[in-house]
Amino acid sequence: MKIRNWSIFCFIAGYHLLLLALLPLFIRTFSWPAAALFLATYVIGGMSITTGYHRLYAHKSYIAHPVFEWVVLLGSTLALQWSARIWAHDHRLHHAHVDTDDDPYSIKKGLWYAHMGWLFTYQRVFQPKYVRDLDKNPRVVFQDRHYLPLAIGVNAGVFAIGCLFMHPLAAFYAGFLLRVFMIHHSTWFINSLAHVWGSRTFARELSAVDNAVLAFLTFGEGYHNYHHAFASDYRNGVRWYHFDPTKWLLWTASKIGIVKGLRAVNRIHLQRTLVKKDKKLLMPLLNQYWDDMTSEIQTKLDELEESFESRAQSLMNRLGELKTASKARRRFIKLEIRRLKGELRATWKAWLELTEFTVERYHLTRDGGHI
Ligand SMILES: [Zn+2]
Ligand SMILES: [Zn+2]
Known part of the structure; x- marks a missing residue:
């Protein structure tokens, strides 16, 4: 030096x-x-x-x-x-x-x-x-x-x-x-x-x-x-x-x-970003490590991403609606929000399990030049 x-x-x-x-x-x-x-x-x-x-x-x-x-x-x-x-x-x-x-x-x-x-x-x-x-x-x-x-x-x-x-x-x-x-x-x-x-x-x-x-x-x-x-x-x-x-x-x-004006990333936005990032990273890697399970995992990643995205979007819409809804309708929207939150949590958990499984199965490590 x-x-x-x-x-x-x-x-x-x-x-x-x-x-x-x-x-x-x-x-x-x-x-x-x-x-x-x-x-x-x-x-x-x-x-x-x-x-x-x-x-x-x-x-x-x-x-x-x-x-x-x-x-x-x-x-x-x-x-x-x-x-x-x-x-x-x-x-x-x-x-x-x-x-x-x-x-x-x-x-x-x-x-x-x-x-x-x-x-x-x-x-x-x-x-x-x-x-x-x-x-x-x-x-x-x-x-x-x-x-x-x-x-x-x-x-x-x-x-x-x-x-x-x-x-x-x-x-x-x-x-x-x-x-x-x-x-x-x-x-x-x-x-x-x-x-x-x-x-x-x-x-x-x-x-x-x-x-x-x-x-x-x-x-x-x-x-x-x-x-x-x-x-x-x-x-x-x-x-x-x-x-x-x-x-x-x-x-x-x-x-x-x-x-x-403390800026904090909203949790749903955070998870949405992570799902997109993970998928973008994993899909091409899976193409390199092709075996009997690869296409099944890719389909599952697609499905989970889609259902996470649509549920997240519905939840955001419902949260937006809540601000202007009438009193009677608010009760219904709150029920919907609770249901969507539960579903989103379950999808997020499934996403974490699937991505962790994929990383372990194919030994996708950063040191190996990948993740
Ligand atoms: Zn910094
Ligand atoms: Zn740094």
């Missing part, structure tokens, strides 16, 4: 070395306020990236009050990942060209490259068309223009506050070195491990995976396969029990009224 971005390399290598070199001194000066300082700055910095840089600026999955924007724009300087404008530019490129050479942190170039190697070699050709909307946001533009003084100011402020409650070395170690290390690696895990280690349910054709362990380390961003499939959804962990504190924070903020 040929290093091109020497200043970034020196900064990252430097703080890793300092982290090791100062560890014995930190252990001697450790105090509980130091642990609290680490935790507070880790959560504020990390969640400013996930709520702000990622879900607000890169994906526009909700609308935020300017006060909320200022909190995340300043809080994100604790993460030291450069400005929201640059971050969103690179991330939008990643989504638009995932797994190709135009993806700035493509996993195809290896785990190490996607994790942090790209930072040392990547020669950004800035394309303003990717951030036209952000260039109209004066807060984002301000943060981009004055990133360095803002970052120095916020980090120096945190250090000064830390010194009031603990040994200066502990404040520097826990409130800067360790915090930056932890936030950096958790963000980088999304580009590396979350494209390798986990399951692919929503977009089987992509390298991105869902992984609960990574979600725990990254404030909910580990459900990366879902995220690549439905990037504008404010949730990454789509089920209520998925560990996604970023989603919970945004939901709570929307109840308070400081953010609004």
